[in-house]
Amino acid sequence: MPASAAPAPTNNLDAFWMPFTPNRQYKAAPRMLVSAKDMHYRAADGHEVLDGAAGLWCVNAGHGREKIVEAVRAQVAELDFAPNFNMGHPKAFEFASRLTALAPKGLDRVFFTNSGSESVDTALKIALAYHRARGDAGRTRLIGRERGYHGVGFGGLSVGGMVANRKAFGLGLNGVDHLRHTHDPARNGFSRGLPEHGAELADDLERLVALHDASTIAAVIVEPVAGSTGVLPPPKGYLERLRAICDRHGILLIFDEVITGFGRLGAAFASELFGVTPDIITTAKAVTNGVVPMGAVFASSKIYDAFMSGPEHVIELFHGYTYSGHPMACAAGLATLDIYQEEGLFERAAVMGERLADGLHALKGLPHVIDVRTVGLVGAVELEPIEGAPTRRAYAAFTKAFDDGLLLRTTGDTIALSPPLIISEAQVDELVGKLADVLKAID
Numbered sequence: 283m284p285a286s287a288a289p290a291p292t293n294n295l296d297a298f299w300m301p302f303t304p305n306r307q308y309k310a311a312p313r314m315l316v317s318a319k320d321m322h323y324r325a326a327d328g329h330e331v332l333d334g335a336a337g338l339w340c341v342n343a344g345h346g347r348e349k350i351v352e353a354v355r356a357q358v359a360e361l362d363f364a365p366n367f368n369m370g371h372p373k374a375f376e377f378a379s380r381l382t383a384l385a386p387k388g389l390d391r392v393f394f395t396n397s398g399s400e401s402v403d404t405a406l407k408i409a410l411a412y413h414r415a416r417g418d419a420g421r422t423r424l425i426g427r428e429r430g431y432h433g434v435g436f437g438g439l440s441v442g443g444m445v446a447n448r449k450a451f452g453l454g455l456n457g458v459d460h461l462r463h464t465h466d467p468a469r470n471g472f473s474r475g476l477p478e479h480g481a482e483l484a485d486d487l488e489r490l491v492a493l494h495d496a497s498t499i500a501a502v503i504v505e506p507v508a509g510s511t512g513v514l515p516p517p518k519g520y521l522e523r524l525r526a527i528c529d530r531h532g533i534l535l536i537f538d539e540v541i542t543g544f545g546r547l548g549a550a551f552a553s554e555l556f557g558v559t560p561d562i563i564t565t566a567k568a569v570t571n572g573v574v575p576m577g578a579v580f581a582s583s584k585i586y587d588a589f590m591s592g593p594e595h596v597i598e599l600f601h602g603y604t605y606s607g608h609p610m611a612c613a614a615g616l617a618t619l620d621i622y623q624e625e626g627l628f629e630r631a632a633v634m635g636e637r638l639a640d641g642l643h644a645l646k647g648l649p650h651v652i653d654v655r656t657v658g659l660v661g662a663v664e665l666e667p668i669e670g671a672p673t674r675r676a677y678a679a680f681t682k683a684f685d686d687g688l689l690l691r692t693t694g695d696t697i698a699l700s701p702p703l704i705i706s707e708a709q710v711d712e713l714v715g716k717l718a719d720v721l722k723a724i725d
């Protein structure tokens with residue numbers, strides 16, 4: 283073979299070490315997606331799969347949107363890459379301005395990253411550096427929450443609260459503590475929207491202040507609705523209480539909106555829906571409709587301004603990524619925001635969310651169902667685990683659903699639903715109907 287000849291394509295599955303996947307199990311019975319349009323994936327065997335998960339909570343405008351495809355195509359032809367260190371390109375500035383116009387009032391600065399994990403680590407670093415810039419360098423402690431998921435960087439792992447994601451990777455950051463989680467099925471089972479009970483759990487932060495002293499605490503990070511641990515909406519009043527305690531003690535509040543940002547709950551951000559404005563918001567995923575990897579961290583001007591007091595020739599924040607504000611990501615993001623706005627998708631999510639909630643709550647009483655939780659266009663159906671084999675039942679539901687033409691996401695024994703916001707009423711009904719059939723069919 284001449285050296286220049288391309289190697290023959292291979293379908294050998296060995297080389298790809300797959301993320302968050304039991305590799306041997308998957309490779310023994312692979313599920314391949316080969317194309318996607320609007321609400322559907324097409325699998326390698328040709329069968330269509332209704333996307334009940336928006337890919338991985340990211341394809342909010344649906345698949346294969348021409349406007350985004352065209353924007354990316356045009357961008358890569360015109361300017362494929364431009365550094366944003368001491369240089370710039372117009373679309374990064376334009377996109378940042380468009381994003382801040384959408385964000386809750388006061389969050390008017392944007393730092394670009396390439397993923398949710400990077401957004402979280404960026405937010406934690408900004409929080410630490412902010413206090414230092416103000417001469418309050420003793421504030422180094424970071425507070426997360428049990429059952430929180432903040433990605434897989436060492437910062438996000440440390441403030442996160444999912445044991446399997448943490449235990450193999452050493453001690454993580456020093457000086458991290460956790461609030462208790464808010465999941466309380468005994469009092470809040472089968473809640474529609476925000477659960478009634480649990481606002482007082484925010485007072486855990488007062489306990490940590492009493493233990494460590496506020497002068498050592500930089501920031502608290504929570505997901506407004508915990509997604510990856512099974513869709514846990516915040517108890518009524520909880521986020522307000524957390525905000526008040528942070529204010530009382532000069533602690534920054536970070537909302538991780540990697541899932542809840544960009545319309546998932548029927549408003550641009552969970553912060554807007556719940557009427558609680560944090561100091562920093564982390565986002566990723568739907569910021570570009572999942573088409574090009576990107577994350578965006580929103581910070582208040584108060585935070586940004588605190589960095590702007592030193593000599594003007596000195597870098598204010600020693601942080602950034604080669605691909606922060608990548609031209610293709612910005613082009614995809616601008617087209618994505620256009621679609622969200624032109625098609626009123628955030629409002630649509632609120633309406634379709636009601637229909638999804640109607641359907642999912644009606645599954646109460648079907649085999650294995652021990653809880654249903656819904657908020658915005660997100661739902662969770664929690665199944666009774668098989669004794670001695672946690673996760674098996676949900677996995678069986680996942681594979682059966684896929685074979686039947688429905689993509690679900692599972693975490694533990696919870697099935698999570700988060701379809702693209704373009705979903706129609708008939709497709710919501712189809713999704714719920716297919717799920718009901720799956721629940722009746724599995725052991």
Ligand code: PLP
Pocket residue numbers: 396397398399400402431432433434505509510538539540541566567
């Ligand atoms: N934060 C939250 C709340 C998430 O749900 C996720 C991913 O699901 C992340 C952070 C990490 O994002 P990524 O996988 O893009 O690094």
